[in-house]
Amino acid sequence: NAGVTQTPKFRILKIGQSMTLQCTQDMNHNYMYWYRQDPGMGLKLIYYSVGAGITDKGEVPNGYNVSRSTTEDFPLRLELAAPSQTSVYFCASSRQNTEAFFGQGTRLTVV
Amino acid sequence: GIQVEQSPPDLILQEGANSTLRCNFSDSVNNLQWFHQNPWGQLINLFYIPSGTKQNGRLSATTVATERYSLLYISSSQTTDSGVYFCAVGGRSGGYQKVTFGIGTKLQVIP
Numbered sequence: 013n014a015g016v017t018q019t020p021k022f023r024i025l026k027i028g029q030s031m032t033l034q035c036t037q038d039m040n041h042n043y044m045y046w047y048r049q050d051p052g053m054g055l056k057l058i059y060y061s062v063g064a065g066i067t068d069k070g071e072v073p074n075g076y077n078v079s080r081s082t083t084e085d086f087p088l089r090l091e092l093a094a095p096s097q098t099s100v101y102f103c104a105s106s107r108q109n110t111e112a113f114f115g116q117g118t119r120l121t122v123v
Numbered sequence: 124g125i126q127v128e129q130s131p132p133d134l135i136l137q138e139g140a141n142s143t144l145r146c147n148f149s150d151s152v153n154n155l156q157w158f159h160q161n162p163w164g165q166l167i168n169l170f171y172i173p174s175g176t177k178q179n180g181r182l183s184a185t186t187v188a189t190e191r192y193s194l195l196y197i198s199s200s201q202t203t204d205s206g207v208y209f210c211a212v213g214g215r216s217g218g219y220q221k222v223t224f225g226i227g228t229k230l231q232v233i234p
Contacts, residue, residue: 054225057223
């Protein structure tokens with residue numbers, strides 16, 4: 013039981029490049045979330061999903077896209093990377109109204 | 124959306140001292156978690172506590188949902204307790220569960 017797994021752990025992107033942050037969970041949770049954490053700040057919700065095929069915007073969705081084709085996977089796509097997207101990204105999962113479990117994070121730098 | 128306020132923002136303790144961290148939230152919630160983010164950035168679940176009191180070793184937490192606050196107690200602090208403590212609350216918005224984080228309390232325990 014690996015919990016929530018994120019890949020990669022670190023990545024440097026050039027401005028304008030695109031990439032996908034991968035997130036998978038093996039706890040059969042229906043809820044999944046993507047957060048970003050800027051230095052010295054709390055976590056802000058980018059997108060979330062309440063089940064396969066259902067996604068919705070969070071607090072800071074601009075510049076990102078998500079999909080949820082399976083219960084296990086919830087990838088986050090950056091299409092045109094910008095320096096403002098330099099951050100640490102966390103994926104999490106939970107059942108409805110229960111505790112959330114977090115991955116170890118992806119540290120992304122856009123230069 | 125739900126507003127989450129944590130206090131104090133920063134705290135320096137001598138090893139062995141006790142402390143209380145507070146989390147206030149602006150609306151009814153149906154879940155609340157406390158996390159510890161260690162110096163390596165990893166988010167560690169401490170408590171899932173939408174109401175009531177829980178204890179785990181030197182840490183305990185109390186949530187008074189009717190008065191919209193939660194408290195995290197750290198007793199006999201150790202240097203390994205250093206890091207940032209986050210409160211995250213879950214409430215329904217648009218019919219779906221969302222989890223909102225406070226900006227955290229940064230704790231430094233000195234020997």
